[in-house]
Amino acid sequence: MQYILETNVYPREPEPLKELRAITASHPQAYFSTAPDAGQMLGILLKLVGVKKTKEFGVFTGYSLLLTALTIPNDGKIVAIDMNRESYDIGRPIIEKAKVEHKIDFIESEAVPALDKMLENPANEGSFDFAFVDADKNNYVNYHERVMKLVKVNGIVVYDNTLWLGTVVQPESSLNDYFKEGRERIIKFNKSLAADPRIDISIVPLGDGLTICRRLY
Ligand code: SAH
Ligand code: CA
Numbered sequence: 237m238q239y240i241l242e243t244n245v246y247p248r249e250p251e252p253l254k255e256l257r258a259i260t261a262s263h264p265q266a267y268f269s270t271a272p273d274a275g276q277m278l279g280i281l282l283k284l285v286g287v288k289k290t291k292e293f294g295v296f297t298g299y300s301l302l303l304t305a306l307t308i309p310n311d312g313k314i315v316a317i318d319m320n321r322e323s324y325d326i327g328r329p330i331i332e333k334a335k336v337e338h339k340i341d342f343i344e345s346e347a348v349p350a351l352d353k354m355l356e357n358p359a360n361e362g363s364f365d366f367a368f369v370d371a372d373k374n375n376y377v378n379y380h381e382r383v384m385k386l387v388k389v390n391g392i393v394v395y396d397n398t399l400w401l402g403t404v405v406q407p408e409s410s411l412n413d414y415f416k417e418g419r420e421r422i423i424k425f426n427k428s429l430a431a432d433p434r435i436d437i438s439i440v441p442l443g444d445g446l447t448i449c450r451r452l453y
Pocket of ligand 1: 268269270293294295296297298299300301317318319320323345346347348370371372375
């Protein structure tokens with residue numbers, strides 16, 4: 237919401253994030269970037285949880301990644317996965333300039349195989365404090381099962397775009413095929429989370445909607 241952005245978010249947005257937003261603005265998929273108001277909330281969560289080790293799926297030019305890197309402590313670590321390194325390379329000079337690149341381990345890969353590889357090493361199980369999931373929405377269900385093993389009990393998993401531009405409450409007939417499909421998937425995913433006894437959940441309608449999950453056991 238513009239009001240929230242203007243009164244609370246932009247005045248406090250760190251300079252490197254403003255810069256990243258500016259260089260992303262001319263990208264044809266600039267709308268992929270995490271909404272700054274959602275980002276501000278992520279920042280609070282990261283601090284509250286005291287996150288030291290986190291992972292992110294879906295980096296794009298790196299708004300949420302840079303935000304995370306700026307927020308966690310100097311010895312914190314972020315495993316960042318995206319199958320497209322080109323868009324990450326757009327934001328990388330700003331991440332380097334902000335002197336937080338040492339916290340980031342970027343893996344160019346599809347997310348499911350990368351998760352499976354992480355799970356091959358038992359030391360990774362239950363080792364993450366946090367996860368931000370923002371890659372392809374048709375795989376959210378597949379990510380969830382894997383991420384639940386990697387995040388520790390009490391750890392937080394945040395899924396982005398869980399309101400799918402509000403289409404979750406729009407009549408199907410009013411939408412084109414792209415949104416129809418996405419809507420279907422997100423509705424299914426949201427239902428599966430609501431029925432998952434392993435987590436606490438809260439959907440926050442900032443940006444395109446974020447679902448915060450806390451692993452209970
Ligand atoms: N969090 C980012 C936005 C991510 S946009 C930000 O704040 O800017 C979604 C990203 O997911 C894209 O960069 C796309 O390349 C990536 N992606 C899509 N499908 C994927 C998959 N199956 N595995 C890994 N990454 C994927
Ligand atoms: Ca997103």
